[in-house]
Amino acid sequence: MRRWLTSREALVTGLLVLLVLFTGLVNPNALKFRSLVEVVNASLSLLLITLGEMFVILTRGIDVSVGSAAGLSAVVLGLTLNLGWPLSLAILAALATGLLAGAVNAVGVTLLRVPPIIMTLGTLGIYRGLMRILTGGSWIENLPQNIKALNLWHLLGVPFFVWATLAVLALTAYVTWRARPARYFYAVGDNPEGAYFLGLPVRPTQFAAYTLAGFFAALAAVVFTSQIGFVSMNAAEGYELKAIAANVVGGVSLTGGVGTPLGAAVGALFMTAVHSMLIFLGVPGIWDNAFAGVILLLVVYLDYHVRRTLEFRRRQARVQGEAAWEAEGGRS
Amino acid sequence: MADQGPLLELRDVWKVFSGVPVLKGVYFDLRPGEIHALLGGNGSGKSTLMKIIAGAYRLDAGEMRLLGRPVRVESPSAAQRLGIYMVPQEPHVFPHLTVRENLSLGLDLDPETFRRKLATVLDHLDFEVDLEEPAAFLSIAQQQLLEIVRGLLRDARVLIFDEPTSALTFREAEQLFDQMRRLTERGIGIVFISHRLGEVMEVAHRVSVLRDGVMVLRAPRERLTPHDLVRAMLPETAEEGEGPAELERARRGERPVLEVRNLTSEAFRDASFDLYPGEVLGIAGLVGSGRTELAEAIVGLDPHARGEVRVGGVLLPRRTPAICQRHGLVYVPEDRHAHGIFLDLPSLYTMTAGILPRLGRFLLASAKERRIGERFVDLLNIKLQGLDQIAGTLSGGNQQKVVLAKALAGEPKVVILDEPTRGIDASARRDVYRLIRRLTAQGLGVILISSELEEVVELADRVLVMYRGRIVGELEGDAISLERVTEASFGMALEAAS
Numbered sequence: 001m002r003r004w005l006t007s008r009e010a011l012v013t014g015l016l017v018l019l020v021l022f023t024g025l026v027n028p029n030a031l032k033f034r035s036l037v038e039v040v041n042a043s044l045s046l047l048l049i050t051l052g053e054m055f056v057i058l059t060r061g062i063d064v065s066v067g068s069a070a071g072l073s074a075v076v077l078g079l080t081l082n083l084g085w086p087l088s089l090a091i092l093a094a095l096a097t098g099l100l101a102g103a104v105n106a107v108g109v110t111l112l113r114v115p116p117i118i119m120t121l122g123t124l125g126i127y128r129g130l131m132r133i134l135t136g137g138s139w140i141e142n143l144p145q146n147i148k149a150l151n152l153w154h155l156l157g158v159p160f161f162v163w164a165t166l167a168v169l170a171l172t173a174y175v176t177w178r179a180r181p182a183r184y185f186y187a188v189g190d191n192p193e194g195a196y197f198l199g200l201p202v203r204p205t206q207f208a209a210y211t212l213a214g215f216f217a218a219l220a221a222v223v224f225t226s227q228i229g230f231v232s233m234n235a236a237e238g239y240e241l242k243a244i245a246a247n248v249v250g251g252v253s254l255t256g257g258v259g260t261p262l263g264a265a266v267g268a269l270f271m272t273a274v275h276s277m278l279i280f281l282g283v284p285g286i287w288d289n290a291f292a293g294v295i296l297l298l299v300v301y302l303d304y305h306v307r308r309t310l311e312f313r314r315r316q317a318r319v320q321g322e323a324a325w326e327a328e329g330g331r332s
Numbered sequence: 333m334a335d336q337g338p339l340l341e342l343r344d345v346w347k348v349f350s351g352v353p354v355l356k357g358v359y360f361d362l363r364p365g366e367i368h369a370l371l372g373g374n375g376s377g378k379s380t381l382m383k384i385i386a387g388a389y390r391l392d393a394g395e396m397r398l399l400g401r402p403v404r405v406e407s408p409s410a411a412q413r414l415g416i417y418m419v420p421q422e423p424h425v426f427p428h429l430t431v432r433e434n435l436s437l438g439l440d441l442d443p444e445t446f447r448r449k450l451a452t453v454l455d456h457l458d459f460e461v462d463l464e465e466p467a468a469f470l471s472i473a474q475q476q477l478l479e480i481v482r483g484l485l486r487d488a489r490v491l492i493f494d495e496p497t498s499a500l501t502f503r504e505a506e507q508l509f510d511q512m513r514r515l516t517e518r519g520i521g522i523v524f525i526s527h528r529l530g531e532v533m534e535v536a537h538r539v540s541v542l543r544d545g546v547m548v549l550r551a552p553r554e555r556l557t558p559h560d561l562v563r564a565m566l567p568e569t570a571e572e573g574e575g576p577a578e579l580e581r582a583r584r585g586e587r588p589v590l591e592v593r594n595l596t597s598e599a600f601r602d603a604s605f606d607l608y609p610g611e612v613l614g615i616a617g618l619v620g621s622g623r624t625e626l627a628e629a630i631v632g633l634d635p636h637a638r639g640e641v642r643v644g645g646v647l648l649p650r651r652t653p654a655i656c657q658r659h660g661l662v663y664v665p666e667d668r669h670a671h672g673i674f675l676d677l678p679s680l681y682t683m684t685a686g687i688l689p690r691l692g693r694f695l696l697a698s699a700k701e702r703r704i705g706e707r708f709v710d711l712l713n714i715k716l717q718g719l720d721q722i723a724g725t726l727s728g729g730n731q732q733k734v735v736l737a738k739a740l741a742g743e744p745k746v747v748i749l750d751e752p753t754r755g756i757d758a759s760a761r762r763d764v765y766r767l768i769r770r771l772t773a774q775g776l777g778v779i780l781i782s783s784e785l786e787e788v789v790e791l792a793d794r795v796l797v798m799y800r801g802r803i804v805g806e807l808e809g810d811a812i813s814l815e816r817v818t819e820a821s822f823g824m825a826l827e828a829a830s
Binding site: 183191199258 | 407408412425426433437482636
């Protein structure tokens with residue numbers, strides 16, 4: 001039964017493998033170790049943002065400001081580096097920015113009771129605007145070598161960031177699986193009223209979710225800034241919607257309470273892999289977005305259809321069961 | 333159990349909601365090891381009283397004592413810390429978490445202590461369940477046991493059961509009663525809220541009855557009969573048999589406008605009845621008896637319902653609200669805000685929402701639309717500044733009239749009214765009653781669902797009484813009386829009324 005509930009991860013992983021294998025049949029280059037590592041490497045920032053977004057969605061919320069929060073963190077990272085701050089301090093400043101951006105959303109949603117979509121739509125604009133205000137609208141270039149060097153480290157032929165992100169994913173997965181406070185994310189999203197009734201800290205949990213989303217956005221900012229080597233004003237733009245889509249593909253339910261970090265990560269990997277595989281297949285890049293959209297709808301529809309059929313059968317069986325019991329003269 | 337001080341005691345408790353007192357100086361006590369049943373009609377204040385005990389509401393005046401000590405209960409979790417646990421009518425289940433996770437949530441125990449305690453509690457209750465299964469797969473009875481386990485894990489000394497049997501089968505209810513008796517052997521006090529007198533007489537040690545926020549009866553069960561309980565719940569001024577006697581109609585030869593045969597769903601079974609033109613058929617029953625679900629199944633809102641519905645002799649094998657409307661069957665739902673009215677739009681939009689095709693193929697004939705609107709404003713005596721007044725700014729009674737106008741605009745043959753006068757003032761209520769009489773005089777068939785039994789008694793020519801998802805009785809003409817309808821609603825068999 002447990003397997004039934006988690007099958008979404010299996011389904012998406014299976015689809016992902018099929019997609020890669022199919023691409024490999026057409027263009028064997030896709031199956032080379034280096035290509036595969038490159039696909040993973042390209043998915044890292046989306047993966048991190050998706051993980052943060054997952055906590056918010058688990059609590060039945062939504063955060064559309066994560067892309068802007070990542071962009072703002074990247075700006076702080078770039079500016080502090082160019083001011084001559086040491087790498088570690090600059091990264092800390094970027095992470096603090098992400099935390100703060102998330103905390104502002106959290107205050108709006110949990111204390112001021114602004115609906116999440118409205119609160120984060122507002123901060124989506126504010127954070128993106130702050131980026132331009134801080135930089136005067138120009139890109140941040142000429143970053144010191146130390147930040148770019150992070151991306152060049154390799155271990156066993158795999159970039160450092162891939163290892164680091166895997167470590168973050170493993171840690172998140174473990175904590176989400178075992179830690180008691182992590183259980184609250186699920187409980188609050190699954191049945192908010194019940195959570196309150198049992199004395200669970202409903203609002204602190206929601207607060208933590210939005211703050212985590214900001215923090216993970218900042219982690220992503222560090223990764224993509226190092227990978228690209230400069231900060232554009234459009235950095236991570238549109239990632240909020242990609243992250244939501246990746247969560248949905250990975251089985252994180254928008255109605256709250258369902259999903260795992262692993263699923264979210266596979267979802268993000270899948271969304272990125274679709275782009276990469278289209279390139280290997282020689283499909284022009286202009287098809288990317290349309291294709292990703294079709295995949296999203298397909299996965300979600302399949303899943304919805306299966307669930308609805310099961311629910312329908314269960315209810316029919318209950319009506320028939322009562323009728324049969326009745327016919328046997330069940331009630332005394 | 334005897335000679336012990338009360339476990340829980342409430343003295344002179346008052347609760348006022350927006351100026352209206354709901355509890356007026358109530359006394360209630362619970363002894364260790366006792367099952368104390370609390371009875372009362374809809375709106376008598378018993379839910380409010382229980383919510384005060386369980387910490388969901390705060391009392392406005394009065395005192396609550398636990399083992400003789402005055403206590404303040406600020407929240408459900410505060411109540412739980414004091415050893416008071418309410419098993420809610422709808423168990424609080426986290427469907428996607430496992431049973432174990434459901435049970436451990438909100439508990440401050442280390443895993444080892446939790447495991448040991450849980451094992452003891454499950455063993456004591458004889459509750460066999462797969463702890464690693466998602467709670468979504470639990471039956472309702474198991475979900476209730478899960479709530480009991482939660483209470484015991486919190487060392488509850490006071491358990492409150494709010495209509496625990498309303499969703500259970502007969503067998504499951506019996507098992508629950510055994511559990512309750514076993515719990516009392518450990519000194520736990522149980523407050524048992526139920527609408528079913530049979531159950532109350534079976535398990536309770538003592539019975540209290542609330543009526544209109546006042547405790548009107550408290551006595552040991554042995555000294556009571558079911559009739560005493562019904563009498564205590566009835567309003568003092570109840571006048572018997574004042575049904576509209578002038579409606580002695582000769583409708584024997586007529587064809588029914590609505591025929592329902594063997595309609596069955598999760599919430600009710602084997603409903604069969606006819607409705608004749610010009611008749612008001614009341615459906616009485618307590619909350620949860622299946623009344624609303626029956627209405628919803630008739631108009632096709634429950635896709636799982638089985639059975640036959642004929643309107644004007646035509647069988648409707650597939651029913652949706654739209655199909656039913658086309659055949660002249662309209663449902664006016666209980667919750668007008670959720671299902672009946674466009675609150676942010678001009679009132680006229682709601683009134684004509686059902687007949688737009690008649691007002692033009694693409695462009696709407698606005699003059700005609702306004703004429704129809706004005707006709708209903710007159711007919712129903714709707715008080716509004718103009719047809720364009722936003723519906724949400726009307727008073728509750730006028731909103732309800734707008735909803736009725738919408739239902740009637742399509743000139744239906746049958747109207748099902750679910751709680752048509754809930755939350756509206758006396759004069760609007762009179763208007764609605766007058767309208768119902770006028771419509772039936774023109775040959776419309778009306779099904780009136782109401783938890784206000786007085787209303788059913790006053791308006792209906794015939795009454796079907798539902799109890800636990802079944803039509804348990806039919807009363808007609810002079811046989812319709814408040815006492816009889818009440819008794820049947822609470823599950824006391826009707827003596828053959830003819």
